[in-house]
Amino acid sequence: MNEAISAKLSLDLISGRFTVADFGCASGPNTFVAVQNIIDAVEDKYRKATGQNPAENIEFQALPPGRRYYSAGVPGSFFGRVLPKHSFHIGVISYAFHFTSKNPKGITDRDSPLWNRDMHCTGFNEAVKKAYLDQYSADIKNLLYARAEELVPGPGGLMLIFGSGLRDGVKMSETAKGIVIDFNQASLDDLARQKGHVAKSLRKYCLGIPMIVMIKNRVSSTKTRLLKDQDKVDSFSIPLYVAEESELRKIIKENVKFTIEAFEDINHPNGEFPLDPKILAVSFRACCGALLSAHFGLDTVRKAFELVEVKASEEFSRIQNAKPGMQYLIVLRKN
Numbered sequence: 001m002n003e004a005i006s007a008k009l010s011l012d013l014i015s016g017r018f019t020v021a022d023f024g025c026a027s028g029p030n031t032f033v034a035v036q037n038i039i040d041a042v043e044d045k046y047r048k049a050t051g052q053n054p055a056e057n058i059e060f061q062a063l064p065p066g067r068r069y070y071s072a073g074v075p076g077s078f079f080g081r082v083l084p085k086h087s088f089h090i091g092v093i094s095y096a097f098h099f100t101s102k103n104p105k106g107i108t109d110r111d112s113p114l115w116n117r118d119m120h121c122t123g124f125n126e127a128v129k130k131a132y133l134d135q136y137s138a139d140i141k142n143l144l145y146a147r148a149e150e151l152v153p154g155p156g157g158l159m160l161i162f163g164s165g166l167r168d169g170v171k172m173s174e175t176a177k178g179i180v181i182d183f184n185q186a187s188l189d190d191l192a193r194q195k196g197h198v199a200k201s202l203r204k205y206c207l208g209i210p211m212i213v214m215i216k217n218r219v220s221s222t223k224t225r226l227l228k229d230q231d232k233v234d235s236f237s238i239p240l241y242v243a244e245e246s247e248l249r250k251i252i253k254e255n256v257k258f259t260i261e262a263f264e265d266i267n268h269p270n271g272e273f274p275l276d277p278k279i280l281a282v283s284f285r286a287c288c289g290a291l292l293s294a295h296f297g298l299d300t301v302r303k304a305f306e307l308v309e310v311k312a313s314e315e316f317s318r319i320q321n322a323k324p325g326m327q328y329l330i331v332l333r334k335n
């Protein structure tokens, strides 16, 4: 990132104004760390280019200590325009580039040939994969068009995209992150089935004591709830598509507004992520817990993640033997 900013960014020395935009920012301190890293790199470039220290604006002291920038939040989806034309110099997207604006058509519809019982694109069904890729390509096209409008005019504005991808030919459910999502699906299935057992045992009890009509009523409402629970699991999909490297390159290339300046693996000394059942469960909850809670309710999601951790421990060898995923940094320069 530092290299890209140093070599590729055009500094606007005339206005002295510099704007960074984080698309899909975090809601906590991570947001500021991400922006501060970029500002440090830009200041470094400024120092090298001008031999001077960048000016500090003391008005910014009301914001968290040490920050030398104004900050604003813009509600809206990054698949469309969220900022005025020509309004920023560097945009960053960190671990938000795998979202789609919606689930592909038919994916959550039982009657559709594209119905996908899995809650994500596992990669094993060609037609389902194509539907996800088509949706993702259309969304990323819109996202890049919007950013190209919002970046400063002329060439030189940068988009730094950090994210999670797949190596060519690797299926999502062959990687640890895909397997963890599959554990989540299985956990939600288990919970729906457990409610089914409750319904069955209640029915037995009921037949033994036919006079208790109230319990019968409870049975049928439990059965209805069971159906609803399984329906809920079957009709849920996370709107994301983890693309293969060549797919990402192709989508970006087709959008003629940007040139890929760098496409690099981010290699962490400890591997892609710690292979620990608890950390895997917690990480996935951090990523998708809010989405899941909105659909299933907090209580179910809490129980589901307890089960995910159990499954991850029980089937740990599957995770250990999973195919490697990919963490990337893509540097795009506006043409």
Ligand SMILES: C[S@@+](CC[C@H](N)C(=O)[O-])C[C@H]1O[C@@H](n2cnc3c(N)ncnc32)[C@H](O)[C@@H]1O
Residues within 6 Å of the ligand: 023, 024, 025, 026, 027, 030, 031, 076, 077, 078, 079, 093, 094, 095, 096, 099, 101, 287
């Ligand atoms: C995994 S978090 C990453 C947060 C942060 N960028 C980081 O690296 O720590 C993904 C973020 O993308 C946001 N996001 C997803 N789809 C979005 C959209 N269409 N428009 C704006 N933000 C979106 C989510 O709300 C969430 O805050």
